Amino acid sequence: MPLTSQGTDAAKKIVGRKRGILTDTIGLILAVTVTAASFSENALGVRLLDQAKETYPTIAKSWVDTGFKKTVVEHGATLGIDVEVVNRNPEKRGFHIVKRRWVVERSIGWIMMHRRLARDYETLTTSSEAMIHIASIDNLAKRITDETTPTWRGTY
DSSP, X not given: OOGGGOEEETTTTEEXXXXXXXXXXXSOEEEEEEEETTSOHHHHHHHHHHHHHHHOTTOOEEXXXXXXXXXXXXXXXXXXXEEEEOOOOTTSOSOOOOTTHHHHHHHHHHHTTSHHHHTTOOSXXXXXXXXXXXXXXXHHHHHHHOOOOOOSTTOO
């Protein structure tokens, strides 16, 4: 992995890349971006909104988690997208389902079933983005045909 496309996310204490996806309400991927881990959540969100608006000009609503701040909400407003930040319930401790966030988490789980996405093997960020699109196409094909394709899980 070239050093120019990786970085350090100080908050999460990880070195490498950050993957961002934007999905529709049933979990199909609409926009993907892969950046250095040092890239801010806001810049990632702005990039995803720009991609989505360019490809799907009628998009009108987006839910984001609390990692995305005012910049994404304001940028969404300039694009005509209502961006709503979904907050965790501070009274609940530990794991609990957060409104609309589970859709993206489920989509990430689906694409992680593809071996090439379990780790970041790609040299270029564009290759990594392409692999995410390929995984989402495979998942859509499984939904349409009701057939399964082999995964890497359970192999030795």
